[in-house]
Amino acid sequence: MKIKKILINIVALMLLLAVIIFLQELFMPKYMSEIPEGNLVEEYYSEEKKHDVIFVGDCEVFSNVSPVTLWEKYGITSYIRGSAQQLIWQSYYLLEETLKYEKPEVVVFNVLSMKYNEPQKEAYNRLTLDGMKLSKQKIGAIKASMMEDEDLITYIFPLLRYHSRWNDIKAEDFKYVLGKDKQSHNGYLMRVDIKPVGYIPKGRVMADYSFGDNSYYYLEKMAKLCMENDVELILIKSPSVYPYWYPQWDQQIVDFAQENDLTYINFLEVAEDKIGIEYDKDTFDGGLHLNLSGAEKFTEYFGEILRSDFNLPDHRDEEDYKSIWKDKTDFYYAMKEDQERELKEYGYLKSYGAVAQTIGGSLDEE
Amino acid sequence: MEQILEILEGLHPEVDFETCKTLIDDRIIDSFDIVTLISDLSEEFDINIPVEEIIPENFNSAKAIHALIERLLEDE
Amino acid sequence: MLFTSYEFILFVVILFVIFYIIPKRFQWMLLLLASYVFYSFAGLGYLAYILATTLSTYLASWRIGLLQTIQADYLKDNKEGLSREERKTYKAQIKKKQRMRLVFCMVFNFGILAVLKYTNFTILNINSVFDLLKVGRNIPVLSFVLPLGISFYTFQTMGYIIDVYRDKYPYEKNIFKLALFISFFPQLIQGPISRFDDLKETLFSAHSFDAMNISFGLQRILWGFFKKLVVADRLLVAVNTIVRNPDDYQGVYVLVGMFFYAIQLYADFTGGIDIAIGVAEVFGIKLKENFERPYFSKSITEYWRRWHITLGTWFREYMFFPISVSKSMLNLSKRCRKIFGDAIGKRIPVYLATIIVWFTTGVWHGAAWNFIVWGLLNCLVILVSQECTPLYQRFHNRFNVLHTFWYRLFQVARTFWLMSFLRTLDCYRNVGTTFRMYGTVFTKWNWNEIFNGGLLGLGLTISDYIVLILAVLFILYVSLASRSVGYRQQLARKPLTMRYLSYFLLIISILIFGAYGVGYDASQFIYSQF
Incomplete structure (x- = not known):
């Protein structure tokens, strides 16, 4: 009799857990019709993990670099482990995690996030961290990112965070509860629309331009990690004109790169003359991010540097890469076509998370 | 005993104090009544009822109150 | 540690496991340790106060008890030799000595409470009087942080020493047992205030793993969580809106606030007590009820x-x-x-x-x-x-x-x-x-505002109100259904599927509808192009 009771309790517990897990999957935001950035981190895990280059960083990598272009023009394989407002410690842990799966030749890190020494916003933490598989690195990233009112357990059991969506559940939450469609192209989020650069306010004068200790700590850690794994680390400043990149900041990275024998390229300096970026055509939000044409231009320029200075191989004739990348290229051009169609039909990219807004919302950033 | 019944009836004329044995348990007399009761009883019998004696057993029936008074008078 | 916090849940779970593994004679000691651990989460330094109360009360009770024994021995030895008058005088003397110990203990402990809790208030009032009398000076304000549960444990402990003085029961010889009575963690936050003779049996005895007790305790804890998280914490938003903005919310809103507060306080207070009693019950300890419909x-x-x-x-x-x-x-x-x-x-x-x-x-x-x-x-x-x-x-x-x-x-x-x-x-x-x-x-006269959506401007949406109404009706139902026999007992008689379904639904509703955690705020994502 007692055994029976215990068995019943175990079964009941399993049932309860199953229901809770289902609810958790249901309640997690799907990021399909809005905020596709939320899917970026997650999409990596289903990939064939052999990439020559791994990009880490914030939107200035996932909006400005196109791995398909790198493949088409140079046969270089790459993946962007980027996410919205990715903080440097999150970049570090994502990199550490990626290195568990593969060993790229080169890692590229966009240094804009050096400006954030502390955790910023819970919403952005979620965008980056929820997509990570549970691992030592995820825990490390969570602990480094948590704001005052956050609890670690709500990242392990996201239902404890997203339960409050109970009256916001949409059809897409049900539709995608078992799996989602791919939204990015090896981590690149495509946008074909155009919004020219308007007025870019110059950064206001600050009392102290030095990056924080926490930022340096993780930058050094990243450099060390790459060295230990025999990976070449390239620091870049992506050619987005906003947020403002202070010369004082630039100098600090130049110094750091020199001291640590690393390459640092500030692409803003060569954006217009050498890369050929036209800021009235190549951005979709007034200069914060490049659109497809801008990203392709930038990637082509950068790709040349990667091929010649870093001796990255050309895989375009290798069978095992060709089929994978053929599918990717097809998907890429299909989406481009679809986006151009939407643009013509609606005037804005309705299904791609664009909001029919008139102002680029980042000006309260500084 | 009559004095006790008289005092009790003065508090609650509608209650049959001769037979009822659950004055406290059934909330027929409440804390205010107890205090008034004690005040009247000490006046009437010239005794002192210490706080420790305010327990349900001593006040649940007129008989119990009677027993309490007797005991206190004896100890005097 | 709040009752409705992840830390507290973890604390109870760990304690539960250890409690039923260790030999039964150590169980009460474990509870004492746990209570002090619980207490130190609120600040290690504050332990000093509860220790002072424990020590002073123990000493006073020991002296009073000692005098009681001396009196008993003396009267027994001299049964024949003493007259009525002499007995009375002797007893009165002893009583006087005992009263002195009692008064010392009470002055000390109530004094601590008074100083910590009311100094600031007194000073503010004196300063007001000074201002009124146009006296130039003001006493600088002294504010103390209150040790956890001091109002509760002080009163509970003073009740104990008074009972010992009144010879209601003999004093507790084991200072550690007394310490457990004073610091027993489920009671620290908001009671119930227990009497020593009510807890003596249950607190120090051996507790075997009793599935029924534990199940009842868990149900009670869940019920408390339900009331607090689904009802109280949800309503709090609306209550605060009204109450913190008295100039904006007048007339009918005052009545709305009154009504909401009545429900919110009930759910919060009785919910907290449910958790306290439920937690104790899980360890086999029965606390007294604090509310009765x-x-x-x-x-x-x-x-x-x-x-x-x-x-x-x-x-x-x-x-x-x-x-x-x-x-x-x-x-x-x-x-x-x-x-x-x-x-x-x-x-x-x-x-x-x-x-x-x-x-x-x-x-x-x-x-x-x-x-x-x-x-x-x-x-x-x-x-x-x-x-x-x-x-x-x-x-x-x-x-x-x-x-x-x-x-x-x-x-x-x-x-x-x-x-x-x-x-x-x-x-x-x-x-x-x-x-x-x-x-x-x-x-x-702004009654029409209620019907014009005024209630939706308090921080709660229609769906929130629906959840509240349903939850309150459910609480009402359970309350009324428990009038004759406790609800858990009634539930225990129902078929297995119904029981487990009820637990499931309760747990799921707390998880989903509880007003806890960082809210999902879609507006945070508007500027998400970063």
């Missing part, structure tokens, strides 16, 4: 026998009775009878004692005038209704309505609104503001 009371006196029961009992036992039947009070009463006549004279003990008790009750609740006024207003209503009893009697003799459903409904409604009305002093935390708000109820 209070909103169904038909009079204010009945209300105070059903709301915060253990506090009411404490005040009755250790303040009301001792004061009202003390020699000095009875003497005063006698003199008043002579001067003012019987009617007034015999009211003196009750009235004076009531006023003192309610003043103290108000003060106990908080160091602010609104609490004191609240206490005295309660007192006023009680005494007035006491005086009106003959009037009511006559009414009921004329019109035989006393036991009709409608009259009882009227009584319940009357009591509910009266208590909600008084409780508003709690909300606005300022006597002047509260009365001003009462005034606007009559002067400001």
Whole structure:
């Protein structure tokens, strides 16, 4: 009799857990019709993990670099482990995690996030961290990112965070509860629309331009990690004109790169003359991010540097890469076509998370 | 005993104090009544009822109150 | 540590496992350790206060107990030799010595409480008087952080020492057992305030793993979580909106606030007590109930026998009775009878004692005038209704309505609104503001706002209100269903599937509908292009 009771309790517990897990999957935001950035981190895990280059960083990598272009023009394989407002410690842990799966030749890190020494916003933490598989690195990233009112357990059991969506559940939450469609192209989020650069306010004068200790700590850690794994680390400043990149900041990275024998390229300096970026055509939000044409231009320029200075191989004739990348290229051009169609039909990219807004919302950033 | 019944009836004329044995348990007399009761009883019998004696057993029936008074008078 | 926190859940789970693994004779010691660990989460330094209370009370109780033994021995040895008078004198002497120890202990412990809790309040008032008298100086304000549960454990412990003095039961010889009684962690946050003889058996005895007890305890804990997270924390938003913006929310909103607060406080307080009692139950320990369907009371006196029961009992036992039947009070009463006549004279003990008790009750609740006024207003209503009893009697003799459903409904409604009305002093935390708000109820006619969506401007959405209504109805149902037999017992008799389904639904609703955690705010993503 007692055994029976215990068995019943175990079964009941399993049932309860199953229901809770289902609810958790249901309640997690799907990021399909809005905020596709939320899917970026997650999409990596289903990939064939052999990439020559791994990009880490914030939107200035996932909006400005196109791995398909790198493949088409140079046969270089790459993946962007980027996410919205990715903080440097999150970049570090994502990199550490990626290195568990593969060993790229080169890692590229966009240094804009050096400006954030502390955790910023819970919403952005979620965008980056929820997509990570549970691992030592995820825990490390969570602990480094948590704001005052956050609890670690709500990242392990996201239902404890997203339960409050109970009256916001949409059809897409049900539709995608078992799996989602791919939204990015090896981590690149495509946008074909155009919004020219308007007025870019110059950064206001600050009392102290030095990056924080926490930022340096993780930058050094990243450099060390790459060295230990025999990976070449390239620091870049992506050619987005906003947020403002202070010369004082630039100098600090130049110094750091020199001291640590690393390459640092500030692409803003060569954006217009050498890369050929036209800021009235190549951005979709007034200069914060490049659109497809801008990203392709930038990637082509950068790709040349990667091929010649870093001796990255050309895989375009290798069978095992060709089929994978053929599918990717097809998907890429299909989406481009679809986006151009939407643009013509609606005037804005309705299904791609664009909001029919008139102002680029980042000006309260500084 | 009559004095006790008289005092009790003065508090609650509608209650049959001769037979009822659950004055406290059934909330027929409440804390205010107890205090008034004690005040009247000490006046009437010239005794002192210490706080420790305010327990349900001593006040649940007129008989119990009677027993309490007797005991206190004896100890005097 | 809050009851509704991840830390507390983890704490209880770990403690539970250890508790039922270790040999039973160590269980109470484990509870003592756990209680101190729990206490130190609130600040390691504050342990000093509860230790001081434990030590001082133990010493006093030991001395009093010692004197008791000496007296017993002496009287036994000299049974023949002493006259009645000599016995009395000897006893009186011993009593005096005991009283001295008692008074010391009480002054010390109530003193700590008074200094920590009321210094700031006293200084502020003295400064106000100074300002009034145009005295140039002001005493600098001294504010102390209160140690966790000090109002509760001090009262509980002082109840113990008074009981020992009154020879209700022998003192606890083991200081560690006394320490557990004082610091038992489920009671620390908001009671119930226990009496030593109620807990003695259950707290120190061996507890075997009893599936029924544990299941009941867990259900009770879940129920408390449900009330707190789904109802109380949700309503809090609306209550705060109204109460923190008295200039924007007047007239009918004051009534809405009153009503919401009545529900919110009930859910929060009884929910917290459910968790406390449930946690204790899981360890096999039975605490006394603190609430008994209070909103169904038909009079204010009945209300105070059903709301915060253990506090009411404490005040009755250790303040009301001792004061009202003390020699000095009875003497005063006698003199008043002579001067003012019987009617007034015999009211003196009750009235004076009531006023003192309610003043103290108000003060106990908080160091602010609104609490004191609240206490005295309660007192006023009680005494007035006491005086009106003959009037009511006559009414009921004329019109035989006393036991009709409608009259009882009227009584319940009357009591509910009266208590909600008084409780508003709690909300606005300022006597002047509260009365001003009462005034606007009559002067400001904005009833139409309720029907024009005014309720949706308080921070709650329609779906929130739906959840609230359903949850409150459910609580009401369970409350009414438990009148004869406890709900858990009733549930235990139902078929297995129904039981487990109920637990499931309860757990899931707490998880989903609980108002906890960082809310999902879609607006945070508007500028998400970073």
